[in-house]
Amino acid sequence: MPELPEVETVVRTLEKQISKAKIENVEVFWDNIIATPGVQDFKDKISGQSFEGFGRYGKYLIFTMSESVLIVHLRMEGKFYIRNKDDRYDSKHIHVIFHLEDGRQLQYHDTRKFGKMYLYNKEANIHDYPCMKSIGYDAFDEELTSSYLYSKYHRSQKTMKQLLLDQAIMAGPGNIYVDEICFSSGIHPLTRGNKVSKAKCEVILQETRRILNGAIKYGGTTIRSYTSSLGVDGRFQLHLKVHKREGETCKVCGTEIKRIVVNTRSTYYCPTCQKKR
DNA sequence: CCTATCACCTGCAGGC
DNA sequence: TGCCTGCAGGTGATAG
Numbered sequence: 001m002p003e004l005p006e007v008e009t010v011v012r013t014l015e016k017q018i019s020k021a022k023i024e025n026v027e028v029f030w031d032n033i034i035a036t037p038g039v040q041d042f043k044d045k046i047s048g049q050s051f052e053g054f055g056r057y058g059k060y061l062i063f064t065m066s067e068s069v070l071i072v073h074l075r076m077e078g079k080f081y082i083r084n085k086d087d088r089y090d091s092k093h094i095h096v097i098f099h100l101e102d103g104r105q106l107q108y109h110d111t112r113k114f115g116k117m118y119l120y121n122k123e124a125n126i127h128d129y130p131c132m133k134s135i136g137y138d139a140f141d142e143e144l145t146s147s148y149l150y151s152k153y154h155r156s157q158k159t160m161k162q163l164l165l166d167q168a169i170m171a172g173p174g175n176i177y178v179d180e181i182c183f184s185s186g187i188h189p190l191t192r193g194n195k196v197s198k199a200k201c202e203v204i205l206q207e208t209r210r211i212l213n214g215a216i217k218y219g220g221t222t223i224r225s226y227t228s229s230l231g232v233d234g235r236f237q238l239h240l241k242v243h244k245r246e247g248e249t250c251k252v253c254g255t256e257i258k259r260i261v262v263n264t265r266s267t268y269y270c271p272t273c274q275k276k277r
Numbered sequence: 278c279c280t281a282t283c284a285c286c287t288g289c290a291g292g293c
Numbered sequence: 294t295g296c297c298t299g300c301a302g303g304t305g306a307t308a309g
Contacts, residue, residue, distance in 0.1 A: 002302050032285080059303080075303050077287085112286045114303065167304085174302055223302070266300085
């Protein structure tokens with residue numbers, strides 16, 4: 001469940017549930033989830049700290065702890081569960097457990113084990129953290145403008161699908177929402193960056209924010225969940241216009257939605273609404 | 278600089 | 294039923 005709206009939903013849910021909670025100790029069952037520091041250091045440093053702030057930048061969860069910052073990337077399948085001490089659960093895919101002082105547990109679940117956790121000393125700016133070095137502006141960052149997008153796109157031979165997925169330019173949208181952004185902006189996913197006007201960049205930025213905000217309102221998108229996870233199953237999939245709709249008709253013009261592969265990623269679009277190239 | 282491929286992992290759907 | 298292939302909301306490293 002990893003794009004910006006889903007991550008935002010997780011942040012909001014966790015803030016309600018574990019704000020101020022203190023970590024007593026941590027168990028790690030799959031070491032590779034902990035990116036930095038080493039597993040033992042990670043456990044030692046975070047034990048005794050409390051959750052003080054809940055934020056997000058791009059697809060990263062940013063937990064401000066009393067002494068450190070815990071950054072988590074859910075990648076493809078990462079989820080958090082909050083459970084009471086003696087709740088029964090299938091521990092097969094639980095790889096990290098934060099034992100809270102009040103007896104509850106914050107459990108990290110990840111069937112594919114792709115997710116990563118980073119524990120750092122606090123820094124002044126988000127981009128000072130090593131894992132955020134190559135991340136561009138968050139889609140909702142006030143500093144992000146259409147002129148900036150234009151400056152990144154207008155000399156590029158890359159496709160708009162690829163450019164919109166590039167987290168170093170704009171962070172947050174992933175495969176689902178990029179398809180939706182292209183559709184709503186009237187852009188064929190194979191359009192080259194250098195064919196996109198400054199005015200179109202303004203449309204892209206507005207549509208990006210409109211779509212992401214809409215998805216957040218519905219709690220994100222769940223297209224393939226095997227288990228439900230505490231308030232993070234979204235309903236936005238009902239509002240998708242093109243993604244995962246191959247063979248169905250376009251809600252605007254009735255044309256059959258097509259699926260192509262762009263940079264190894266499934267890409268859905270309406271051949272009528274998304275012309276050009 | 279860019280593209281293509283693999284690596285990291287697991288499970289599910291569909292074809293035979 | 295079982296085997297095999299392809300596919301999945303992500304990203305980073307490496308080879309050419």
